Amino acid sequence: MAEVTFTNELFHSDELIVVPILQELQENVLNANSKDSNEKKEEKVKILTNLDEVSQKKYQGNQLIASLNEWAEPIGFKLVFSEGKKKLNEGYKRVIRCNNKECCFQMIFMAPHSQKDQNYEPIDQILQYELKEYCNEHNHPLNYKAKSQFSKQILDEIDLLKGQIKTLVDLQNVINTKFGTNFTYAQIQYQVNHLLEQNFGHPTEDATNFVEEMRKDVAQNDGHFSFELGDDGKLEKALFISAAMLM
Numbered sequence: 426m427a428e429v430t431f432t433n434e435l436f437h438s439d440e441l442i443v444v445p446i447l448q449e450l451q452e453n454v455l456n457a458n459s460k461d462s463n464e465k466k467e468e469k470v471k472i473l474t475n476l477d478e479v480s481q482k483k484y485q486g487n488q489l490i491a492s493l494n495e496w497a498e499p500i501g502f503k504l505v506f507s508e509g510k511k512k513l514n515e516g517y518k519r520v521i522r523c524n525n526k527e528c529c530f531q532m533i534f535m536a537p538h539s540q541k542d543q544n545y546e547p548i549d550q551i552l553q554y555e556l557k558e559y560c561n562e563h564n565h566p567l568n569y570k571a572k573s574q575f576s577k578q579i580l581d582e583i584d585l586l587k588g589q590i591k592t593l594v595d596l597q598n599v600i601n602t603k604f605g606t607n608f609t610y611a612q613i614q615y616q617v618n619h620l621l622e623q624n625f626g627h628p629t630e631d632a633t634n635f636v637e638e639m640r641k642d643v644a645q646n647d648g649h650f651s652f653e654l655g656d657d658g659k660l661e662k663a664l665f666i667s668a669a670m671l672m
């Protein structure tokens with residue numbers, strides 16, 4: 426075998442092996458260039474977002490993206506799902522990234538499911554997602570402006586109406602009509618749950634009140650509420666699904 430650099434060195438009987446030297450060289454040049462431009466970008470903007478608040482919470486599956494955007498939008502960025510829900514041995518996985526395609530900001534959430542129930546598909550409402558892995562660095566200024574931000578006035582109205590209007594769909598329509606907004610069902614649901622949490626206190630802080638309020642709510646309005654106590658008699662798990670959520 427011989428290396429052929431000029432066509433006049435070729436003979437008809439030669440077996441040719443073409444080595445794309447030029448392409449390799451081009452790729453090296455391209456790689457070097459893109460590395461350079463990435464490095465320049467990183468020098469220009471590198472913003473780390475503190476994830477303490479997110480890592481301390483559990484997120485209900487059907488509210489995951491809405492809840493996270495309630496957190497991210499005031500900081501100045503928007504989050505989107507980067508792939509569909511995946512079922513793994515240890516639970517359900519959701520990957521969420523910054524809506525800026527060039528940005529590496531990403532969060533991986535897992536919701537555990539019981540190994541015993543391999544064939545059972547839980548509804549999104551009962552999946553509790555927790556942050557497992559992340560890249561909390563943005564390479565762009567955080568200047569996202571949300572189209573539908575909840576103002577103090579809107580939140581007050583939701584707080585006032587949440588006990589008077591029967592379903593969340595009705596509440597969504599009333600709010601969007603009154604304020605000319607375009608809030609999704611999940612956004613309204615998140616705010617109502619958030620207000621309920623504020624009004625009734627955090628379950629671990631005031632578990633007895635929480636259990637009583639939830640039982641009362643289910644007795645009056647239907648829905649589902651169950652809870653589990655630990656060996657020490659403390660509230661360990663609680664599941665509340667309002668009538669509106671089951672509709």
Ligand SMILES: [Zn+2]
Pocket residue numbers: 502523524525528529530562563564565
């Ligand atoms: Zn970003």
